[in-house]
Amino acid sequence: MKKDWKQTAAAWNLPIPAEDLEKIIPSLDGLEAGFRPLANSLDANTESAMIYKLLGPVE
Amino acid sequence: MRTIVEASAALRSKKVSSVELTRQCLANIERLEPKLNAFITVTAEHALNQARIADEALAKGVDRGPLHGIPISLKDLYRTKGIRTTGGSLLYRDMVPDYDCTVAEKLNAAGAVMLGKTGLHELAYGVTSNNPHFGAVKNPWNLDCIPGGSSGGSGAAVSAEMSFMSMGSDTGGSIRIPAAFCGVVGLKPTYGLVSRYGVLPLGSSLDHMGPLNSCVRDAAMTLAAIAGPDARDESSVARPVESYLPPLNISLKGLRIGVPDSFFTERVDPTVMGRVRAMVQLAAALGGQAEVVRVPDMAAINLTGRMILLAEASALLEQHSRNRTNFGADVLALLDQGKLLAATDYVNAQRLRSSYRRQFLDLFQSIDVLLTPSIPMGAPRIGQTKVSIDGQEEDTRLATTRFVRGINVIGFPALSMPCGFDTGGLPIGLQIIGRPFEEATILRVGAALEDATDFHLKRPPVL
Numbered sequence: 001m002k003k004d005w006k007q008t009a010a011a012w013n014l015p016i017p018a019e020d021l022e023k024i025i026p027s028l029d030g031l032e033a034g035f036r037p038l039a040n041s042l043d044a045n046t047e048s049a050m051i052y053k054l055l056g057p058v059e
Numbered sequence: 060m061r062t063i064v065e066a067s068a069a070l071r072s073k074k075v076s077s078v079e080l081t082r083q084c085l086a087n088i089e090r091l092e093p094k095l096n097a098f099i100t101v102t103a104e105h106a107l108n109q110a111r112i113a114d115e116a117l118a119k120g121v122d123r124g125p126l127h128g129i130p131i132s133l134k135d136l137y138r139t140k141g142i143r144t145t146g147g148s149l150l151y152r153d154m155v156p157d158y159d160c161t162v163a164e165k166l167n168a169a170g171a172v173m174l175g176k177t178g179l180h181e182l183a184y185g186v187t188s189n190n191p192h193f194g195a196v197k198n199p200w201n202l203d204c205i206p207g208g209s210s211g212g213s214g215a216a217v218s219a220e221m222s223f224m225s226m227g228s229d230t231g232g233s234i235r236i237p238a239a240f241c242g243v244v245g246l247k248p249t250y251g252l253v254s255r256y257g258v259l260p261l262g263s264s265l266d267h268m269g270p271l272n273s274c275v276r277d278a279a280m281t282l283a284a285i286a287g288p289d290a291r292d293e294s295s296v297a298r299p300v301e302s303y304l305p306p307l308n309i310s311l312k313g314l315r316i317g318v319p320d321s322f323f324t325e326r327v328d329p330t331v332m333g334r335v336r337a338m339v340q341l342a343a344a345l346g347g348q349a350e351v352v353r354v355p356d357m358a359a360i361n362l363t364g365r366m367i368l369l370a371e372a373s374a375l376l377e378q379h380s381r382n383r384t385n386f387g388a389d390v391l392a393l394l395d396q397g398k399l400l401a402a403t404d405y406v407n408a409q410r411l412r413s414s415y416r417r418q419f420l421d422l423f424q425s426i427d428v429l430l431t432p433s434i435p436m437g438a439p440r441i442g443q444t445k446v447s448i449d450g451q452e453e454d455t456r457l458a459t460t461r462f463v464r465g466i467n468v469i470g471f472p473a474l475s476m477p478c479g480f481d482t483g484g485l486p487i488g489l490q491i492i493g494r495p496f497e498e499a500t501i502l503r504v505g506a507a508l509e510d511a512t513d514f515h516l517k518r519p520p521v522l
Contacts, residue, residue, distance in 0.1 A: 008399055015381065016395050024396050031369075031396075034362045039407040042414075049412040050264060 003032055061220050063277040067125045070117065077110040077117075077128030080223075081172050084130040087221045088174065094521060095197045097206075097215040099135045100143050101175040106130060109172040116170065125280040127170030132222040134210050135176035136183055138257040139163050146259045147179040147190050147209075149385050160257025161289050162226060162268055169284040174222055177212030183228055183261045184372060184390045185209055186236055186459045187441070191387035195441050198240060199519035200485050204438040207240035207459070209233040213271045214241035218519050224281050228258060229267045231368060232463030235475035238271050239433035239488025242477045242517065244505070245271045246278040249495045250470030251296035253282075254289035262371035264294075264409075265364065265467045274515050275476060275505040279303040282498060296496075303499050305506035312346030314504065317426035322357040323462055326448050327435040334479035334487045335432045338508055342430065345507050352426060355418040360465035363415065366400065366408040367468070373397025416469045423494045428504050431462055433488030437481035466492055474501045477514035486514075 005025050009016050060066050060075070060083075069075040085103050092098060113128035138144050138156040140163075145151050159167065166173070178196045180188045188196040188211025196211040198204040199219040206215045210227030214237025217225050227234040229247040238245025246269045253268040260266055270281040282303050289295040318339055324332065343349045373394050379385055380394045422429075436448050439455050446458050466473045471492055478489035489508070493501040509515055 005399055012398075014395075014398055015383075016398075017383075020392065020395060024392050024399075027392075028396055028399060031362065031365060034358070035366055035404065035408070038359050038362065038411055039404065042407060042410050046410045046414055048406055048409040049416065050409045 002029065061223070062273045063125060063129050063223050063280055064274065066129055066223060067127075070128050071122075077113040077172060078107060080128065081106050081110040081130045081174070084174055084221055084223070087219065091219050091221060091521060094202060095199060095215045095219055096194045097177055097196055097212040097219065097221060098132070098175045099145055099147070099178050099193050099212070102142055102173060105142070106172050106174045113170050113172060123168065123170035124284065126166065126284050128172060129223050130172045130174050131166060132174045132177050132213065132216055132225040133163060134179050134213050134225065134227050136179060136228055136259045137163055137176075137226060138259070139173070139176065142176065144176065144259070145193070147181045147183070147193055149192055150379050151259070152192070158257065161254035161291065162258070162285050165285050165287070171284075177210070177216050177225055179212055180209035181387050181390050182259070182376070183209035183230060183233055184393055186232070186456050188212065188237070189441055197441070198438050199521040200242060201438065201483070202521065203440050204485065205240065205441050207237035207438060210237050210271065214238055214243060214245070217241070217243045217271045217273055219521055223273070224277060225271050227269060227271050229269060229467065230261045230265045231364060231467055232460045234267070234269050234271060235433050235463045235473060235488065235490060236459055238475040240438040240486065242486030242514070242519065243271050243273060244275050244278050244477070244515070245269065245475045246282060246498070247466065247473045248282060248286065248498055249472045251294045252286050252298065252496065252498070254287070254292040254295050256289055256291040260375055262368040263375070264371060265368055267467065275474070275502055275509045276304060278474070279305060279502045298496060301499055303502050305503045309503055309507035309510065310346045311342055311504065311507050314347040314428065315426045316342050316347045316349045317352040317422065317429040318349050319354045319429065319431055320351045322354055323431035326451055326453065327432055328437070328448055328481060330481045331432050331435060331437070331487050335430065335489055338478045338489050339430050341508055341511055342504065345511065350426065352422060352429070354422065354429070355415055357465050359411070360415045360468050361461065363408045363411045364464045364468040366404055367412070369393060369397035370400050370405040370408070412468055419469045419471060427493070427500055429492040431490045431492065433462060433475040433490040434459055435461060437483055437485030437487065462490060471495055472498045472501055474505050476505045476509060478508070478512070479514055
């Protein structure tokens, strides 16, 4: 199902003028179409590249 | 004299002084700046003072290394104490930092002479350096063309001999793109090797600091001066600084050269592909063992990189982006896109990134370097939003970043070096990718190829 970017912008109260929003929708649609299958392919053991590491001595 | 190698030797043999080198660069800046718009701020007086100090020190026997007395410049993203740092943005138009970023500190300690701050794409968020607030930077090889970006001023300044070296930053190709388009060398070091502290960030997990130079050995000398651990940068890696300088008479015997069988060979200008294949053959003739390899899914890696950058940049600039008049139209469009992405997608993009990094580490078990085109085509014209490559039309930004962005996602080191010219006489770049922290290897390969060719010696028509 296609994402409704206009609804998202309204729900998140983002002050993006309608004309500007219209221009970025094709790019967002393209990103979504390419990214969703990749995200869905992840297995539970794949950890983020950004892992918090506690540095220094632990007291 | 246009390389640090030459200038450094001439300084030590007293054939030239740092003041003379600095005056030579300032004269080139004065003559060419009206055509190129490579600088946002020129610090002539500051540079001449530093040059005098460098000459006095050398006369007393104090030698701070290869960059001592060498005139250089910094992309206007690097905070410099007492010197305006704009980021190419209205947000920082009048910002005068009260401290130096780590790279500026290190370059000062190395005795380099700072000529000024170079122009860039607004906030380093784009590939054209067509800046709505500070004007378009022009390509020294064709003034109607972009120099690439975001470090476009640095590429133009080195190419037009205004500066012996210029620091750039690379979040999705922003060092390698201007290097390729301007016919110079650009080095994106491994993530964590060069401190990001004090440089205006764009996508913190993708931002890499590195130099643009006239030759590969200059890049090696610069890297030795700027690399090293820094407690002020959370991503800095505790590794000792090596001597990255390639030797003379390099053999590539035993070196395993990966040649992609896909992605990097698709939708490429035939002249560009021909030049890259010629460089692979040259590397093989120098003793390297070329083998065709299957690369990980680069299109997926690029998508993941776009997701990460959109989210990180919009988060970083959120407090400023409420005032839409602060930004040019292209940057604003990217900031808006980032705000519409879900946090879950950003986290999943970072999870995918782990998996791609592992795939690349696996690939590099059977090769030492990967050779690809830096960019699929020569520099587009200023204002050109679509390019046609081998009969197919493509968005200029996506085409320009297609072969470089993914390497920021995995954080591996990559070098772009001149490898020829397209049918319009514009420079073509070869990208050499290596294993993490194996900058010495990619620099050795680059120097071997450079020693056997003369593309880096060609001078742009603007000179």
